[in-house]
Amino acid sequence: MSWKASPKLMEMISHYSRFPATGVSLRQMVQFGGGQAPSTGTLFRASQFLSEELPIRLAHRVQELGDLPDGLNEMASIKKVKDWYAQSFDELTSLPKPVLSQEVKDRLLKPAARSGTTSQILSQTTHNPSVRKGQYKSAPDKKGIENGVERNNPSSSRRYYASADDGMEWPPELNNYNLKFAETLEKIKRRHDGVVTTVAQGILEYKRKRQRMQIDHNIQAFLDRFYMSRIGIRMLIGQHIALTEQRQRPDPNYVGIICTKTNVRELALEAIDNARFVCEDHYGLFDAPKIQLVCSPDIHFMYVPGHLSHMLFETLKNSLRAVVERYGQDKEEFPVTKVVVAEGKEDITIKISDEGGGIPRSAIPLVWTYMYTTVDQTPSLDPDFDKSDFKAPMAGFGYGLPISRLYARYFGGDLKLISMEGYGTDVYLHLNRLSSSSEPLQ
Numbered sequence: 001m002s003w004k005a006s007p008k009l010m011e012m013i014s015h016y017s018r019f020p021a022t023g024v025s026l027r028q029m030v031q032f033g034g035g036q037a038p039s040t041g042t043l044f045r046a047s048q049f050l051s052e053e054l055p056i057r058l059a060h061r062v063q064e065l066g067d068l069p070d071g072l073n074e075m076a077s078i079k080k081v082k083d084w085y086a087q088s089f090d091e092l093t094s095l096p097k098p099v100l101s102q103e104v105k106d107r108l109l110k111p112a113a114r115s116g117t118t119s120q121i122l123s124q125t126t127h128n129p130s131v132r133k134g135q136y137k138s139a140p141d142k143k144g145i146e147n148g149v150e151r152n153n154p155s156s157s158r159r160y161y162a163s164a165d166d167g168m169e170w171p172p173e174l175n176n177y178n179l180k181f182a183e184t185l186e187k188i189k190r191r192h193d194g195v196v197t198t199v200a201q202g203i204l205e206y207k208r209k210r211q212r213m214q215i216d217h218n219i220q221a222f223l224d225r226f227y228m229s230r231i232g233i234r235m236l237i238g239q240h241i242a243l244t245e246q247r248q249r250p251d252p253n254y255v256g257i258i259c260t261k262t263n264v265r266e267l268a269l270e271a272i273d274n275a276r277f278v279c280e281d282h283y284g285l286f287d288a289p290k291i292q293l294v295c296s297p298d299i300h301f302m303y304v305p306g307h308l309s310h311m312l313f314e315t316l317k318n319s320l321r322a323v324v325e326r327y328g329q330d331k332e333e334f335p336v337t338k339v340v341v342a343e344g345k346e347d348i349t350i351k352i353s354d355e356g357g358g359i360p361r362s363a364i365p366l367v368w369t370y371m372y373t374t375v376d377q378t379p380s381l382d383p384d385f386d387k388s389d390f391k392a393p394m395a396g397f398g399y400g401l402p403i404s405r406l407y408a409r410y411f412g413g414d415l416k417l418i419s420m421e422g423y424g425t426d427v428y429l430h431l432n433r434l435s436s437s438s439e440p441l442q
């Protein structure tokens with residue numbers, strides 16, 4: 001039996017959707033580390049924040065999916081995704097909160113001694129430099145909701161990171177709640193695995209029904225917002241699940257899914273191997289075109305390795321495809337694609353230069369459009385496809401570049417492309433090292 005939202009639930013969703021989301025920065029996310037796994041109290045405070053923040057973000061998406069113009073909201077796949085969001089909202093808001101004594105409540109609100117002034121400074125978010133003013137609304141420290149009731153005073157309870165670690169034992173209810181909350185998040189994360197492909201499917205249904213060749217800029221802007229929001233939600237969920245697990249298995253280099261010493265060279269080498277492997281497989285080549293890496297072995301910074309791998313893999317696949325298709329599959333030697341990594345004070349920049357013939361200037365705006373691809377036959381949309389990158393096809397969805405750019409922008413970086421038609425393409429991947437910028441939200 002399929003799940004259906006009750007009118008009461010939809011009313012609650014509409015209420016939550018009137019509150020702005022609260023942007024978090026990489027720096028705030030990493031505060032949970034501090035050399036050790038977060039205490040039961042600190043984790044509980046974070047789950048309190050998320051049990052309010054995630055429903056707000058989910059509610060915005062339900063509302064937006066329901067209001068999509070031109071009949072797009074009526075497409076079966078779009079409705080399916082909307083129901084996933086509503087169901088996850090329901091699960092989060094109906095999770096019973098533990099009953100706590102006043103003493104425990106007071107202890108939770110008391111900032112721990114070791115999180116003195118530094119945490120105050122660290123918890124400030126700054127403007128995300130990749131976002132035009134007005135493009136997304138990031139709203140750090142706005143008023144919140146508690147039990148569905150508006151609060152005008154954003155008390156200290158509405159903070160993502162608040163150290164609650166006074167060295168004393170916490171009652172077992174707290175830990176039980178933490179485990180239950182993490183379990184709920186895992187279920188939700190799994191439910192949403194297929195969102196990208198299912199929304200893409202919805203767009204295809206719409207294009208077919210309405211006989212549209214290309215999507216207009218409204219839908220493009222919606223997809224940018226929607227997928228960016230998904231990156232943010234999955235980041236917060238993934239982070240919280242990993243933090244919960246790390247209480248059992250601590251790793252000195254990781255805070256949740258953030259690696260404080262992400263080694264660029266190692267990740268780039270791995271992405272090169274993976275992209276070449278997919279290329280050999282796809283074109284039936286014995287040896288894919290070579291990729292040269294220029295990168296000092298000790299460049300490392302704080303980042304989510306999964307995001308960086310994704311961006312490198314996607315851009316490298318594009319370059320390899322361009323090179324093979326320009327010179328033909330039967331060619332024995334191809335021009336080498338060059339990857340150069342530079343480390344600055346503000347950014348780490350990765351340039352990927354290929355000799356794949358470039359892109360005509362008129363097509364440059366299109367490469368950032370979802371579903372723009374020069375592959376003739378789009379491979380079938382498999383909802384399991386984004387679960388593992390390595391089943392990923394060489395090309396064909398037209399999602400590689402726009403989604404990679406969202407990942408870059410999410411933490412204040414950017415992805416740029418400059419092409420010389422008739423020669424090749426340079427892709428610049430800028431990654432922001434300062435990491436204090438807020439998530440781009442709307």
Ligand SMILES: Nc1ncnc2c1ncn2[C@@H]1O[C@H](COP(=O)(O)OP(=O)(O)OP(=O)(O)O)[C@@H](O)[C@H]1O
Pocket residue numbers: 314318319322354356357358359367372373374375393394395396397398399400401402424425
């Ligand atoms: N390095 C490049 N050289 C030449 N053309 C490129 C390059 N990178 C991208 N393109 C062009 O831009 C289009 C869009 O790229 P994008 O990665 O977004 O989608 P795709 O590769 O077609 O499919 P997928 O979603 O599987 O990545 C490609 O189809 C190709 O025509």
Ligand SMILES: [Mg+2]
Pocket residue numbers: 314317318394395396399400401
């Ligand atoms: Mg691609």
